[in-house]
Structure formats: C-alpha cells, structure tokens
Amino acid sequence: xxxxxxxxLIFVALILLGAIPNIFYSSGYxxxxxxxxxxxxxxxxxxxxxxxxxVSANALVFLFFxxxxxxxxxxxxxxxxxxxxxxxxxxxxFTMTHFGFLFLLLFFLIVTDGDLTVGFAAMKLSASHFxxxxxLFFFLLLGFLSKAGAVPLHVWLPYAHPQAPSPxxxxxxxxxxxxxxxxxxxxxxxVLYPWPIEWGIVILTIGALSSLVGVLYALSEHDIKxxxxxxxxxxxxxxxxxxxxxxxxxxxxxxxLSSFAFIAAIFHTFNHMSFKSLLFMGAGSVLHQTYTKNMxxxxxxxxxxxxxxxxxLIAAISISALPPSNGFLSEWMIFQSMLSSSHIxxxxxxxxxxxxxxxxxMTGGLAxxxxxxxxxxxxxxxxxxxxxxxxxxxNFLMRFGMxxxxxxxxxxxxxxxxYMHYFDKVMVGLGRASIYxxxxxxxxxxxxxxxxxxxxxxxxxLLLSLGGVTAFIMFAYKVFGIKTRIHNSWAxxxxxxxxxxYTATGFAGPIRRLFDWLYKPEEHFSKQxxxxxxxxxxxxxxxxxxxxxxEKVFYTSIVKAVNFTSYWVYRLAHFEQTRxxxxxxxxxxxxxxxxxxxxxxxxxxxxxxxxFVMMISVRILIIGDKK
Amino acid sequence: xxxxxxxxxxxxLIAPLLLSYIKATKMMLLFKRPISIFQGYRDFSKLMHKETxxxxxxxxxxxxxxxxxxxxxxxxxxxxxxxxxxxYYVSFVDAxxxxxxxxxxxxxxxxxxxxxxSAFGGMGSSREAFISALVExxxxxTIFSVxxxxxxxxxxxxxxxxxxxxxxxxxxxxxxxxxxxxxLLMAENGRIPVDNPExxxxxxxxxxxxxxxxxxxxLAIIETASSIKFVIFASLFASLFMPFGLEFTAPIAFLIFIxxxxxxxxxxxxxxxxxxxxxxxxxxxxxxxxxxxxxLSLITFYVLGA
Numbered sequence: 013x014x015x016x017x018x019x020x021l022i023f024v025a026l027i028l029l030g031a032i033p034n035i036f037y038s039s040g041y042x043x044x045x046x047x048x049x050x051x052x053x054x055x056x057x058x059x060x061x062x063x064x065x066x067v068s069a070n071a072l073v074f075l076f077f078x079x080x081x082x083x084x085x086x087x088x089x090x091x092x093x094x095x096x097x098x099x100x101x102x103x104x105x106f107t108m109t110h111f112g113f114l115f116l117l118l119f120f121l122i123v124t125d126g127d128l129t130v131g132f133a134a135m136k137l138s139a140s141h142f143x144x145x146x147x148l149f150f151f152l153l154l155g156f157l158s159k160a161g162a163v164p165l166h167v168w169l170p171y172a173h174p175q176a177p178s179p180x181x182x183x184x185x186x187x188x189x190x191x192x193x194x195x196x197x198x199x200x201x202x203v204l205y206p207w208p209i210e211w212g213i214v215i216l217t218i219g220a221l222s223s224l225v226g227v228l229y230a231l232s233e234h235d236i237k238x239x240x241x242x243x244x245x246x247x248x249x250x251x252x253x254x255x256x257x258x259x260x261x262x263x264x265x266x267x268x269l270s271s272f273a274f275i276a277a278i279f280h281t282f283n284h285m286s287f288k289s290l291l292f293m294g295a296g297s298v299l300h301q302t303y304t305k306n307m308x309x310x311x312x313x314x315x316x317x318x319x320x321x322x323x324x325l326i327a328a329i330s331i332s333a334l335p336p337s338n339g340f341l342s343e344w345m346i347f348q349s350m351l352s353s354s355h356i357x358x359x360x361x362x363x364x365x366x367x368x369x370x371x372x373x374m375t376g377g378l379a380x381x382x383x384x385x386x387x388x389x390x391x392x393x394x395x396x397x398x399x400x401x402x403x404x405x406x407n408f409l410m411r412f413g414m415x416x417x418x419x420x421x422x423x424x425x426x427x428x429x430x431y432m433h434y435f436d437k438v439m440v441g442l443g444r445a446s447i448y449x450x451x452x453x454x455x456x457x458x459x460x461x462x463x464x465x466x467x468x469x470x471x472x473x474l475l476l477s478l479g480g481v482t483a484f485i486m487f488a489y490k491v492f493g494i495k496t497r498i499h500n501s502w503a504x505x506x507x508x509x510x511x512x513x514y515t516a517t518g519f520a521g522p523i524r525r526l527f528d529w530l531y532k533p534e535e536h537f538s539k540q541x542x543x544x545x546x547x548x549x550x551x552x553x554x555x556x557x558x559x560x561x562x563e564k565v566f567y568t569s570i571v572k573a574v575n576f577t578s579y580w581v582y583r584l585a586h587f588e589q590t591r592x593x594x595x596x597x598x599x600x601x602x603x604x605x606x607x608x609x610x611x612x613x614x615x616x617x618x619x620x621x622x623x624f625v626m627m628i629s630v631r632i633l634i635i636g637d638k639k
Numbered sequence: 640x641x642x643x644x645x646x647x648x649x650x651x652l653i654a655p656l657l658l659s660y661i662k663a664t665k666m667m668l669l670f671k672r673p674i675s676i677f678q679g680y681r682d683f684s685k686l687m688h689k690e691t692x693x694x695x696x697x698x699x700x701x702x703x704x705x706x707x708x709x710x711x712x713x714x715x716x717x718x719x720x721x722x723x724x725x726x727y728y729v730s731f732v733d734a735x736x737x738x739x740x741x742x743x744x745x746x747x748x749x750x751x752x753x754x755x756x757s758a759f760g761g762m763g764s765s766r767e768a769f770i771s772a773l774v775e776x777x778x779x780x781t782i783f784s785v786x787x788x789x790x791x792x793x794x795x796x797x798x799x800x801x802x803x804x805x806x807x808x809x810x811x812x813x814x815x816x817x818x819x820x821x822x823l824l825m826a827e828n829g830r831i832p833v834d835n836p837e838x839x840x841x842x843x844x845x846x847x848x849x850x851x852x853x854x855x856x857x858l859a860i861i862e863t864a865s866s867i868k869f870v871i872f873a874s875l876f877a878s879l880f881m882p883f884g885l886e887f888t889a890p891i892a893f894l895i896f897i898x899x900x901x902x903x904x905x906x907x908x909x910x911x912x913x914x915x916x917x918x919x920x921x922x923x924x925x926x927x928x929x930x931x932x933x934x935l936s937l938i939t940f941y942v943l944g945a
Contacts (some may be wrong), residue, residue: 312756314698334746335711335739344735351783351792359941366937369783370776370930377775380746381768388753388764394696458731467733467792474714474736481710485860489706494856495690501697501852503757504839508696514753514761522769526923 015069015132018441019201022278022434023066023194029420030187030285031059037293037413038179040406044300045177051091055180058084062187066194071120071135072128078116082109085188088180089172098175105172108165112158119151123203132202139203149211152199153218160192162252163222166245167563170229173244174237174305178296179413181237185244186289190281193251197278200259201442209263213361216256220371222249225562227378231385231520232531232558235305236295239386240288243331246375247284251277253372254346260361261349269352271444272451272462275435276345282431283338286424287327290417294324297410298390301403307389307516311396316403321391323414328383330421333376336474338424341459344469347372352463381523389516396510428471429456517556524556531558594633601626642726642889647716650874653897654866655679657873657904662837664908679866686859694852696756704747704754705857709864711740715871720798720878723892724885730796734782737794738775741827741871744864745771751861752849763848766919770833770845773926774826780933781819785879787940788813794875801882809943815936817880822929824872824907826922828865831911833922843916873903 038055045051061084064077086109089102120128122142123135139148158165173181200207226246233239254277261270297320298313299305314321330337350372353365395401405411424431429452436448450462458470501508524531539552605622656676663673675681693701715737721728745767752764782794788806789797806813826833834845844851850861877899884895917925 312696312698314700318699329743329746332742332746333739334743335736340739344739347735347779348733348792351786354787354941362941363938366780366783366934370780370934373776373779374772376742377772380742380775381772384746384749384753384764384768388750388761392698392700392750392754393756393761461792463792465791467735468731469733469736470731474740477714477717478710481713482706485706485709486703489856492687492856497690497692498695499692501694501755501757503755503759503852506757508755508757510756512758513756514758514765519761519765519768522765522919523772525920526769 013069013073014067016067018434018437019194019197020067022438023190024063025434026190026282026285027059027062027066027187029282030190030289031062031183033413033416033420034179034183034186034289034293035059035413036416037182037296037410040409040411040413041177041179041296041300045091047091051088051177054084054087054091058088058180058183058188062191065191070129070131071124075113075117075120075128079113081188081191082106082113085176085180085184088184089176091177091180097171101168101171101175104168108158108168112155112165114155115151115158116155119148119155119199122148122151132198135203136205145204146208146211148204149200149207152196152204153214156192156195157218159195160189160248160252161222161245162218162248163225163245164562164566166222166226166248167560167567169245170233170238170241170560173241173292174235178237178292178299181241181296182289182292185241185292186285189244189248190285193248193255193277193281196255197274197438197442207259207263209260209361212256212259212261212263213364214256215252215259216365216368219249219252219254219256220368222246222252223375224249224371224378227375227382228523228527228530229558229560231378231382231523232533232556234307234516236298236307236310236386236390237292237305239307239382240291240295243291243379243382244284244288246379247280247288247331250343250346250372250375251280251284253368254280254342254349257346257349257353257368260356261352264356264358266352266355267444268447268450268462269349269355271436271439271447272345272352273349274439275432275447275451276342276349278435278438279345279428279431280339280342283330283342283421283424286417286421287330287339290323290327290414290421291331293410293414293417294320294327297406297414298403300406300410302397302399304397304399307386309397310390310400311393311510311513312391313400313403314391317391317405319405319411320414323418324391325387326418326421328387330425332380332383334380335469336425336471336478338421338428341425341428341469341471343372343376344467345459345461348461348463348466352461352466355463378523381520385516385519389514389519393513394508394510396513396515425471425475428459432459517554524558530561532561533558591634594629598626598629598634601629640727642723643721643728646719646722646726646893649893649897650716650719650870651713651867653900654863654870655683657900658866658869660901661904661908661911664905665912668908668912679862682862683859686855686862689855691855691857694755697754697852700747700750700754701857704751705853705860705864707747708744708751709860709867711744712864712867712871715740716867718795719871719874720795721885722874722878722896723887723889724802726889728795728799730791730799731793732795733792734779734786734794738778738782741868742771742775744868748849748861748864751853755852757852759844759848759851763845763851766834766845767849769919770826770922770926773923774823774929777819777926777929777933778823780930780937781816781823784812784816784933784936784940785820787937788816789879794879798878798882799885801879802885805882809940811943812936812940813880815932815939817876819929819932819936820876820880821906822925822932824876824903825910826926826929828869828872830907832914832917832925835916870900873900876903 061077061080068074086106123139125138161169223246230239230242258270258273330339333339333343350369356362458468461467534557536555539549542548659676659679666673718729718732749764752760786792786797788809789800791797829846835843
C-alpha cells in the first residue's frame with residue numbers, strides 16, 4: 013500500500029522542507045482569514061495528501077490522495093471569495109485538474125488491467141504487454157503536466173495561484189507542482205521503462221517551450237503573484253529540460269550522463285521549491301501590507317519591510333540563476349548535461365540540442381530582467397501609492413517562516429554535496445550506478461560535470477571569494493574615511509517624485525515591444541490635451557494588458573468552436589420533415605460513393621462527377637431556395 | 640604563482656588606460672584634440688577625493704550595491720586564461736560561472752539604477768535588462784562552440800589548449816565564433832552601436848543613465864567596474880581568438896598581450912567612429928546576428944566533424 017524507497021523519501025523531504033516554514037507563515041497569516049476552521053482543515057489535509065501521493069504504492073491509493081490534493085487545494089483557493097475572479101479561477105483550476113485526472117485514470121486502468129490495487133511491478137508487466145506504449149506516455153504527460161503547468165496546459169496557473177491566500181500559493185507553486193514531477197519520475201521509471209528516443213525529445217521540447225513562454229509572460233505581468241506563477245511555468249520547463257536530457261541520454265546508452273541530468277532535474281526541483289515558496293511568502297507579506305497585488309502601487313517597501321526585502325532579494329538572486337546561489341548550481345548542471353550532447357552520435361539530434369541551450373540561456377537572461385523588475389519596482393524607489401506609504405514589517409510568525417525558508421535556500425547552496433548524496437541514492441534506487449563520486453571526486457569543494465572535459469564549479473569558493481572581496485573593498489572604503497552626505501536625487505536637475513519613476517509597464521517596455529508578435533497587447537491610452545495640441549497634455553492614462561496567446565488559441569477558440577457547432581445543431585432541430593429526409597438521402601449517397609471510392613478502383617473522373625452530384629443534391633434538397 | 644598575480648594586477652592597472660586610449664583615438668579620428676591617455680587615472684583620483692553624496696530616496700541597496708557590482712568582476716579576473724606560458728591559472732572555471740558573475744554584477748547595477756527613484760535610472764535599467772537578456776544566449780553558445788574547439792569547457796584551460804594546438808581544421812567555425820564574440824564585446828561594454836558611453840542624452844543612454852545619481856567614490860567604483868569589464872572581455876578575446884605569443888618569456892609575452900589588448904581597443908575605436916548608434920529597438924537585430932553566428936559556428940563544427 014505504501015512505498016518508502018529513496019525516491020519517495022526524497023520527495024517526502026521536499027514536501028516537509030516546503031511545508032514546515034510554511035506552517036509558521038500560515039499561522040502568522042491566520043488572523044486575516046475569516047473562515048479559520050475551513051482554512052486550517054483544508055490546509056493540513058492538503059499537506060497530508062501531498063505526503064500521501066508520494067508514498068502510495070498502488071494506483072488506488074495514489075489516485076485517492078491525488079484527488080484529495082486537488083480538492084483541498086481547490087477549496088483553499090476559495091478561502092477568501094471577495095471578487096468574481098476568484099470563483100472563475102477556482103472553476104478553471106477544478107476543470108484543468110480533473111482534465112488531468114481523467115488521463116491518469118485512463119493510464120491506470122490500462123496498466124493495472126482494471127485491478128487498481130496492484131503494485132508498480134505488476135503495472136510494469138501489463139504495460140509491457142500493451143501494444144501502444146506511446147499512448148500510455150501521452151496519458152502520463154497530459155495527466156501530470158496539466159498539474160505541473162507545462163505548455164500548453166499551463167494557462168490555469170497564473171489565474172489560480174494568485175487567488176489563493178499567500179501561504180497556499182507558496183505551497184501550491186512551491187510544492188504541489190513538484191508532486192507532479194514525482195509522478196513523472198515514478199511512473200516513467202517504474203512502469204514505462206525502456207523509453208523510445210522520441211519521448212525524451214518530446215519532454216525536452218515541452219521543457220524548452222515552457223521555460224521561454226513562462227518567463228516571457230512573467231515579464232509582461234504586473235500582478236506580483238501572477239508574475240511568480242508564470243515563473244513557476246518557467247522553472248517547471250527547466251526541470252523538464254533536465255528530465256528530457258536524462259531520457260535522451262538513457263536511450264542512447266549514456267547512463268552516467270543520464271543520471272547526471274536526472275540529478276540536475278531533482279536538484280532544480282528542490283531549488284525551485286525553496287526559492288519559489290520564499291518568493292510567494294514575500295509577495296504575500298507585501299500584499300498583506302498594501303492590500304493590492306498590482307506592482308505599480310508598490311515602491312520603496314525596503315524601508316518599512318527590511319526582512320521581507322532581504323529574503324526576497326536572496327530568492328530573486330537564486331531564481332535568476334546568479335552565482336553562487338543554488339539556482340545557479342542546478343541550472344549549471346542542466347547546462348552541463350546539455351553541453352555533453354557533443355558525445356551524441358546522431359547528428360540531427362546533436363544539431364537540435366543547441367536550440368534547447370539557446371532557450372535555456374535566453375530564459376536565464378529574461379529571468380534576470382524580470383526579477384530586477386519585480387524587486388526594483390516593489391522594494392526600491394519611492395512609494396507609488398498611499399497604500400505603500402503605510403506599510404510595516406509583518407508579524408513575527410510570518411517573518412520567522414520567511415527566515416526559515418531563506419535558511420532552506422541557503423542550505424541548498426552551502427550543503428549541495430549533502431543533498432547531492434541523497435539525490436544520487438534516488439538514482440541508485442531507480443537502478444543506476446552511483447555517480448556521486450564522479451560529481452565530487454576530490455572533496456566537497458569542486459562540483460564536476462560528468463561529461464568528458466566537462467566544466468567544474470566550486471560554489472563554496474565562489475561564495476567565500478565574493479564575500480571576501482566585497483568585505484575587503486568595503487573595509488577599504490571605511491578605512492579611507494570618506495565623508496557621506498545625504499541629498500535628494502539629482503536626476504539631471506528634475507524633481508523626483510513618485511510619478512517620475514519608471515513603472516513596471518515601462519520597465520518591461522522594450523522586451524514587450526520585441527515580442528509584440530507573441531504578446532499582441534491590448535493598449536488603452538487616453539490623454540487630456542491642452543487647447544488641441546497633440547503633444548501637450550496635463551493628464552494621461554496608459555494601460556497595457558497581455559492575454560496569453562495559448563489561452564486565445566487553445567481555450568477561447570475551443571469555446572468558440574463548441575458554441576459554433578451547438579448553434580448549427582440547434583438550427584438542425586428546426587427543419588421540416590422533408591429536409592430531414594433529404595439529409596438522410598444525401599448521407600446515404602455519401603456512404604455509397606465513398607464506399608465505391610475506397611473499396612473499389614479509384615478514378616478522378618468519377619470522383620469529380622460524384623462530387624458535383626453531391627453538391628447539386630445538397631444545394632437543391634437541403635439548402636433549398638433562400639427566402 | 641607570482642606571474643599569475645602580476646597578470647591580474649597589470650590587467651586591473653591597465654583597465655582605465657585602455658578606455659582612455661579608445662576615447663583619445665576616437666577624438667583624434669574626429670579631428671578633435673585628443674585627451675591624454677592617462678585621463679582615466681586622473682578621473683579616478685579626483686573622484687576618490689570627493690565626498691559621496693547619497694540620494695535621500697535611496698535605500699540600503701545603494702549603500703552596498705556598488706561593492707557588489709565591482710567584486711564579481713574582480714573575481715572573474717582570477718579566472719582568465721594565462722598570459723604567459725608556465726604561469727599559474729585557474730583551469731577549471733567554465734563559461735557559465737564567468738557569464739554568471741558578470742550577470743551578478745549587472746543585476747546589482749540595474750537595482751542601483753532603480754533605487755535612485757529617478758526616471759533616468761529606471762530607463763537605464765530597463766534598457767540594460769533588455770540588452771543583457773539578448774546577450775546571454777549568444778554568449779553561452781559562442782563560448783560553448785569555442786570550448787568544443789579547444790576540447791575543454793574550462794575557460795582557462797581552453798585558452799591554453801588553443802595556444803598549444805590551434806584547430807586549423809575548424810577555421811570557419813572559429814571565425815564565426817570570433818565575430819559573434821566581438822559583437823558581444825561591443826554590446827556588453829556599451830560601445831557605440833549599442834550604447835554611447837559619451838553622451839548624456841536621454842534617448843541614447845543606457846549605462847550612464849543607471850549611474851547618473853552616483854558621485855565620488857561610488858562613481859569611481861562603478862567606473863572601475865566598467866573598465867574592468869572591458870578588460871575581461873578584451874582579454875578573453877585576446878586569449879581565445881588570438882591564441883599566440885604565450886610561449887615567450889615573461890616580459891615579452893606580457894608585451895605581446897598588451898599589444899593585443901591595444902589592438903582590440905583600436906578596433907573598437909575604429910568601429911565606433913565608423914558606425915552610428917543604433918536605435919534601441921534595432922539592437923535585437925545586431926544581437927540576433929551574434930546569435931546566428933554562434934549557431935553557425937556550432938553547426939559548422941558539428942557538420943564538418945568533431
């Protein structure tokens with residue numbers, strides 16, 4: 013019924029690391045929630061169900077906890093229903109998560125032969141007899157990636173995560189998405205093991221696309237929590253890039269490189285859990301103090317909320333993958349595993365992987381831009397609204413939660429070898445050789461790539477030298493005894509005020525303009541001109557909204573298509589009987605003609621003749637005369 | 640070990656000289672009376688004697704960020720390929736760490752721009768974020784291609800390998816990588832087609848806009864950081880794309896290296912005089928060119944056989 017191998021235990025550790033600081037934060041947040049009992053009940057049931065998912069050993073228990081996880085998180089989104097958007101977001105989440113559940117159920121019904129209580133070994137046996145393993149693979153993908161939020165099933169994330177109370181957003185984004193990653197590991201390794209090479213390529217492509225799409229939409233977002241939710245899409249993409257590289261290397265028989273890529277994926281899973289939870293907590297504290305999610309209303313919060321600002325800065329550095337943070341280390345590993353693609357013999361694959369490298373590097377650059385925006389606009393400069401003026405540091409429990417999470421982030425950076433030891437054990441548990449000794453061949457100082465002539469990084473040395481050099485320069489600055497004077501900003505002699513600062517919209521402006529073809533932004537611009545002068549105005553208003561392209565293409569157009577067909581079906585119900593008879597006659601004609609075409613000899617002449625007969629018959633009998 | 644430290648100190652010392660030299664060359668080519676090539680040192684010493692004025696709108700970020708802008712770049716100096724054969728060098732640090740450290744420095748510089756609450760700072764940060772986001776992929780791909788040719792991902796080791804065994808058979812991809820890296824050198828250091836280091840017009844400023852509200856020692860630190868950044872890029876270009884002259888004895892090898900740096904500086908000055916500054920929204924075309932050349936370099940390397 014339950015399984016406690018290294019894979020499960022490492023994910024249990026992940027959930028606990030994410031949940032324990034969160035519990036403190038949540039307790040600090042509690043006084044602001046009206047339905048306390050409802051919240052607490054679902055909150056703890058949510059954590060419990062996530063733990064249940066990662067330790068369950070058969071399909072029934074797995075699906076039970078999976079569904080419990082979905083339902084409790086759905087109720088948690090509905091904790092504070094103040095606006096209509098919350099209900100809409102919750103409904104969207106509910107639909108998407110059950111869309112995924114459906115495919116998981118199909119997957120399990122096939123691999124268990126209908127008996128949902130059998131273990132993984134039995135599932136593997138029936139899966140190996142199933143004639144279409146790729147179908148099973150796609151069921152898994154749809155099931156887990158709709159939860160994890162990978163392209164194109166990611167659209168619900170930026171709606172659902174911001175609407176939940178902040179501790180819950182942190183749990184959902186930081187931890188729940190990782191449970192789906194656990195599912196990928198568990199069922200791809202334990203049930204569908206020998207993978208064709210295409211599967212790895214599919215996952216790599218999805219990963220590369222998700223990372224770019226996530227970060228691009230994050231940049232255009234001004235709602236701080238939606239921005240972070242979009243970054244979750246990006247980071248899930250990065251994890252999937254590592255995962256896909258692992259699968260590709262495995263199929264090609266490069267097992268060491270494959271283990272390295274999988275370990276990189278697990279490491280990034282941990283890192284994303286830590287910094288994303290921390291970022292959501294920080295965003296939650298800001299939201300809690302300013303009562304708005306709009307970044308344009310923040311500004312200068314670092315002065316009133318130093319703890320939040322400092323922890324947010326650490327997380328921002330880490331998520332931007334800047335050395336020596338933990339985010340840098342895991343992205344470094346994923347880069348290294350992609351660079352080892354030069355060992356691949358298949359030339360077309362070899363030529364394709366640089367495009368994934370490009371996507372990941374571009375993501376890194378854009379993530380930096382995005383977090384400079386998120387941090388700079390939120391915490392730096394002058395207060396942009398009265399709400400931002402009257403902020404205080406949050407209460408002790410919330411601060412304590414954030415500090416604990418910062419310690420998790422820092423521990424992932426400082427004790428990388430310790431964590432890596434256990435990630436390696438996961439891979440050993442999944443039937444691979446241990447590669448810990450190859451990653452850390454001489455002590456804990458240097459981390460090696462396992463590729464031939466691979467790179468080496470030394471996080472601790474980097475950290476120490478950065479600290480040392482900075483301290484040295486600051487010491488020199490102190491020794492020189494330079495006088496400091498406080499004065500207002502010069503800014504070329506203009507007066508600085510809250511309104512002269514750059515806004516979040518303006519900050520992302522150049523990038524929005526470059527990716528105009530993707531964003532297709534809706535701009536609203538109005539101004540009060542003076543005496544008819546086009547360029548002189550005393551009041552103006554500019555707003556820009558970006559609706560995700562994927563939402564337009566996949567979701568809105570599906571809704572439109574359903575509406576369209578249902579309209580025509582409705583029209584059909586109002587025909588007279590003769591026309592129904594004519595339709596039946598025409599359908600029979602189609603069947604007969606097509607039978608002749610497909611079953612007997614095909615000739616273009618009769619095909620054209622029959623086509624015209626059909627057209628005339630439809631025109632006269634069904635459409636008839638226009639009134 | 641002594642040679643190693645001598646190299647670093649020499650490079651740090653030569654940094655302001657190179658930037659002043661570029662400026663002087665440009666002025667001469669424009670028939671102006673050139674500034675002294677020691678102007679950089681004069682500016683530095685003058686700024687060191689001034690008091691620091693901190694804007695009252697700023698926060699702790701402005702107090703600490705200048706140091707964090709400089710220190711990652713100083714650390715990169717320790718990871719550069721050797722100048723002289725037999726000198727100590729850190730062989731293993733790879734391109735990601737180096738680009739990462741440079742990004743870390745840029746990250747704090749951009750925060751610094753936003754911290755002063757002036758429109759100029761935000762504008763500079765926004766543009767810098769835009770440019771560096773596009774530089775990043777080209778940089779990674781270029782260095783990947785070079786390290787494939789050199790047979791090692793460590794930048795220091797790659798420099799040595801290229802000097803010992805130049806990949807004649809991969810001349811095409813080497814050249815493509817060189818072009819790409821040179822575009823990046825111009826873009827990352829804010830030279831003319833991307834940013835004009837001399838003007839203070841709001842339409843053209845990128846780097847200058849971010850540091851508009853800094854004075855005194857803080858300004859000196861940031862100026863040092865930007866000159867060191869130029870030296871990092873120039874010496875990476877010199878070591879990776881002009882890999883010769885290491886086998887001589889120490890003073891001659893140093894001399895050759897410095898000549899290479901000045902050659903690059905002259906090249907930059909000539910390009911700056913002969914091109915116009917691009918509009919901000921045309922910059923992606925230039926950087927796209929760098930990305931395309933980086934891809935071409937990789938593809939030719941793979942197709943012609945490793």
